[in-house]
Amino acid sequence: MNEAVKLHFLVDGEDFTSAGQASVQVKKSLRELGIAPEIIRKVSIAMYEGEINMVIHAGGGEADVLIYEDRIEIHLNDNGPGIANIDLAMQEGFSTAPDNIRSLGFGAGMGLPNMKRYSDSIQIDSALGKGTRILMVVQL
């Protein structure tokens, strides 16, 4: 596998009931590629949290997953409102999710912390009014 395997997804920001579909598809693809279960779990959780964030906060976006010989890269891009204070957003328990989202069991302030915990590195590039770009890497 010299060239990266590339997966591309449009994350629908309107349909909360189907949120997570891209992550479920990635899990399936990684399983088919014979990736170790613990790596699949890390990628699935990190990506799902990113996907849910794009649905809750940004009206959707795009996700690209690149599978290399030594690592998996998860690229998440949206044109949402951006993150005002990334340090604050990284704290467990901090959330700006609205009440209707909380009633579904989200908005615990664990999204970004889980993305950090389950990836080996995370870069967040965000500016108010300009959206958010995230790169997470999981080493194989």
Place this chain on the structure above:
Amino acid sequence: MTVSEMAKELSLTAVSGADGERNVSGVYVGDLLSWVMGRAQSGNVWITIMSNINIVAVASLADVSCVVLAEGVVPDEGVCKTAEQKGVNIFTTEKTAYQIAKELADLSL
């Protein structure tokens, strides 16, 4: 112990019996989905009262062995159908989360 054996011991009702032969290991109790996602371990029995469609994705991605909906909570048909398709086991029971957890502990889980 398999999911089916565990469900029989606790008299749980299957609303999605996708993979009863899966082994169960450990238990996690929680309703905040991201919390569960981050803390539940692969193979756990996940006890919750949250029954919306998003529990299917969380259960699948966190790789728990099954979901047990406590206190008489019943998911709608769409949730059951999706769970079957995604290979996620879901059970219902009138028992409280505490009662289920205690019975699972008595089974040495």
